[in-house]
Amino acid sequence: MKLKNNTVTLDDVDLRILQALQEDSRQTYTALGERFGVTHSTVYDRIKRMEEQGVIRKYTALIDNELIGMRTITALVTVYTEPKQTEKVAERLAESPAVLEVYTSLSDEFIIIAKVFAPTQESLHDFIANSVAPLPGVLRIRTSIVTKKLKETLFSIYPDSKEHIYNKEHLK
Numbered sequence: 001m002k003l004k005n006n007t008v009t010l011d012d013v014d015l016r017i018l019q020a021l022q023e024d025s026r027q028t029y030t031a032l033g034e035r036f037g038v039t040h041s042t043v044y045d046r047i048k049r050m051e052e053q054g055v056i057r058k059y060t061a062l063i064d065n066e067l068i069g070m071r072t073i074t075a076l077v078t079v080y081t082e083p084k085q086t087e088k089v090a091e092r093l094a095e096s097p098a099v100l101e102v103y104t105s106l107s108d109e110f111i112i113i114a115k116v117f118a119p120t121q122e123s124l125h126d127f128i129a130n131s132v133a134p135l136p137g138v139l140r141i142r143t144s145i146v147t148k149k150l151k152e153t154l155f156s157i158y159p160d161s162k163e164h165i166y167n168k169e170h171l172k
Helices: 012-023 029-036 040-052 083-094 121-132
Strands: 002-004 007-009 073-081 099-106 110-118 138-145
Touching: 012 029, 012 040, 029 040, 073 083, 073 121, 083 099, 083 110, 110 121, 121 138
Parallel strands: none
Antiparallel strands: 002 007, 073 110, 073 138, 099 110
């Protein structure tokens, strides 16, 4: 792993370690070393460097909310804003625990797209009416409630894949 022009360059071993950690971050350094033909200390050193460089930001558990009885409503909220207020509105939305993701986009208008979780339709309405609509610069809001989730994944590294859009050529 090398740092060049504020970009971290990863070799095949680094990419394979990252892919393995994305599959299961509880694997031991020894198991990873055996899998990739390197020592456990090499795996340890590489992981520590990637943590220090910010490549690996954190380790977490993915929870199936429905399986544990937490029924929620997922909504994609599109917020149309005055151009000068877009960043401020996006930052305010990002502060809310109800908002899981926030993106800004410029198409024909300045917009913010936020993924919002709420326990009920009423609480979603209250959040939008009381926390989003009053923000300075908000022009209008369009809310799309998710009725069926077909796929939900995080970005994954596939160092061997020629078909995947993010193969190692795109990571250089």
